[in-house]
Amino acid sequence: MVRFLFHVQSLFIFENLMFARFFIYIFFLLIAADIYIYLFYIRKLTRSLFLRSIWFLPSVLLLGGLYFFFFRGFDESFRNAFTMTYIALSLPKIVFALIVLLNIPFRIFFKWKIYPFTIVALALAASIEFIIIYGCLAGYKRITVKEVTFNSPNLPDVFDGFRIVHVSDFHLGQWNDTLPISKTVNTIINLHPDMIAITGDLVHHTANELNGYEDMLARLKAPSGVYSVLGNHDYAPYREWRSKIAQSENLLDLMKRQTDIGWTLLNNDHVFLEKEDDRIAIIGVENNGEPPFTGTGNLPKAMRDTEDAKFKILLSHNPTHWRREVLDTDIDLTLSGHTHGSQFALGRFSFSALRYDEWGGLYTDGNQGLYVNVGIGMVGVPFRFGAFPEITLITLRKSTIETDNFH
Numbered sequence: 001m002v003r004f005l006f007h008v009q010s011l012f013i014f015e016n017l018m019f020a021r022f023f024i025y026i027f028f029l030l031i032a033a034d035i036y037i038y039l040f041y042i043r044k045l046t047r048s049l050f051l052r053s054i055w056f057l058p059s060v061l062l063l064g065g066l067y068f069f070f071f072r073g074f075d076e077s078f079r080n081a082f083t084m085t086y087i088a089l090s091l092p093k094i095v096f097a098l099i100v101l102l103n104i105p106f107r108i109f110f111k112w113k114i115y116p117f118t119i120v121a122l123a124l125a126a127s128i129e130f131i132i133i134y135g136c137l138a139g140y141k142r143i144t145v146k147e148v149t150f151n152s153p154n155l156p157d158v159f160d161g162f163r164i165v166h167v168s169d170f171h172l173g174q175w176n177d178t179l180p181i182s183k184t185v186n187t188i189i190n191l192h193p194d195m196i197a198i199t200g201d202l203v204h205h206t207a208n209e210l211n212g213y214e215d216m217l218a219r220l221k222a223p224s225g226v227y228s229v230l231g232n233h234d235y236a237p238y239r240e241w242r243s244k245i246a247q248s249e250n251l252l253d254l255m256k257r258q259t260d261i262g263w264t265l266l267n268n269d270h271v272f273l274e275k276e277d278d279r280i281a282i283i284g285v286e287n288n289g290e291p292p293f294t295g296t297g298n299l300p301k302a303m304r305d306t307e308d309a310k311f312k313i314l315l316s317h318n319p320t321h322w323r324r325e326v327l328d329t330d331i332d333l334t335l336s337g338h339t340h341g342s343q344f345a346l347g348r349f350s351f352s353a354l355r356y357d358e359w360g361g362l363y364t365d366g367n368q369g370l371y372v373n374v375g376i377g378m379v380g381v382p383f384r385f386g387a388f389p390e391i392t393l394i395t396l397r398k399s400t401i402e403t404d405n406f407h
Helices: 002-011 019-044 050-055 059-070 074-107 116-137 179-191 243-258 297-304 320-324
Strands: 144-152 163-167 195-199 226-229 270-273 278-284 313-317 334-336 360-364 368-372 391-398
Touching: 019 050, 019 059, 059 074, 144 163, 144 368, 163 179, 179 368, 179 391, 195 313, 195 334, 226 278, 226 313, 243 320, 270 297, 278 297, 297 313, 320 334, 334 391
Parallel strands: 144 391, 163 195, 195 226, 278 313, 313 334, 334 368
Antiparallel strands: 163 391, 270 278, 360 368
């Protein structure tokens, strides 16, 4: 078994090293947890060898699944289903075993017959199992609306109360069901926004993922327009192409399709929204990401000739752009996506916080603001908990007091 698992790891050392390591290391932890729980709990529950042996059956099935996963080929739907099954069968056991280890001092030094950490371990393992099952069955389709107010002294009076719907990261190729996207579109329409902003990663890999969704997405309309920008996935860097020309043609197709459904794609460009004698600028850049993500955004070009706009809104897919460049400009509000909130959050905790200073919600620095939408779609597996699919309704308010935003 050990030789088999290390052989798997060697096969994926170049193409899928991190993915292979994840499965291998988790499997070793699972086996250790199985043995520990068997020795201290299962043996005491029954004397039947048959019933005792059933305890190891899930791990044996997972080992068989690993064989098919790495050697027999798989499509994306199988990979997603297997990954979540693997985590659901492994993680609760591992967490339980690690916590009950804390009982050892009570068992050895105090000779206690009741071990308090067993109860804690059971509760936590059950909670983890619930999170995994709910996130896989319902959480990734639970469309939520978040209402946010952004206050600024720079906002022209005539734009006070201006309503923007912000959505991001549809990742259309990851959906096997059109219903969540249809629900998203209907929810946005019912919010009656003045403007709609879509901040990248419309597709997961290719432009043809829009097939079957174009009429649906074309229903998105607003009096002041629908504006979009490109995200890292829109450039399709995460799949093999027969040539760079084919990859470029795919990007051109995606851009044309967005224009055809009535969206204004802002590729390092801007538009003005005018009311009476005032106007605000809507600026958009191509993806401007930190390595290894693509960085083709050109903010100076996008902002050219916007000096006389009293209030500026930037659409930029990657939120790290805000601190890297945007805060050195006079842009008032930046709208981003990209992080997905790691598709998991408990309150203000998310694994995204380990990588991103701004991963979800409203952030401010003086009078400048950043809103990070955690997205509609998924990357990797169909799972969301806490960081549910998000539609953000942002209301702009004129403020006479500086830095009165919250985050």
